[in-house]
Amino acid sequence: MTVTPASSTTPGATAQPDAMKQLSGNFSTFLTLLTTQLKNQDPTSPMDSNQFTQQLVMYSQVEQQITSNDNLKTLIAQGTSNAATMAAGYLGKKVSVTTGNASLTGGAANWTYNLSGNSANTLLSVVNASGKTVFSTAGQTTTGNSTFTWDGKDNNGNQLPDGTYKLMVTAADSAGNEIKSSVASAGTVAQIDMTVSPPKLVVGSMEVDLSDIAAVAN
Secondary structure, three states: OEEEOOOOOOOOOOOOOOHHHHHHHHHHHHHHHHHHHHHOOOOOOOOOHHHHHHHHHHHHHHHHHHHHHHHHHHHHHHHHHHHHHHHHOOOOOEEEEOOOEEEEOOOOEEEEEEEOOOOOEEEEEEEOOOOOEEEEEEOOOOOEEEEEEEOOEOOOOOEOOOEEEEEEEEEEOOOOOEOOEEEEEEEEEEEEEOOOOOOEEEEOOEEEOHHHEEEEEO
């Protein structure tokens, strides 16, 4: 069981100037210019104080926005850290995934599918990561749970590479009405991929989002 460490540079992060320092410098310059203007203004035609007030308010709003952005970055960093800690807790656990995806590992992938009613015909289709159907066969027609194990070969008998594959179930009754179905797979979390945000669980050769986990067992 391993944890893939995150890169030392946060993804998407770029070197940014210190906005608060820039604002402080600009504000100091503004005050210097304002003082100079006040000293040299024409007494018979004094400068409009409303204009200065509006500019001061603008600086205050910019300062508040910068502070809000800094606080938001802190919250995001805390959330990422919490997600990493939560993901690490899944190491070695057996999880149930409800996206329909399963890991083809060593020439075997396993699914459980459920039919909400008896069907006249059921079609099972295995789809690769590109969305192409690589294998299809008839499935069970009775209500309830059924299991399906795929040996990783396409309909021409060619062995396909290990990876993530999705099982799609199409079922209909004798009148042609659709029978609702659901698909799940299970596997043990062997790694945590910390190079992405939020972290992903690695089950076999498949990466899984935390939100896609339906159940956890020791």
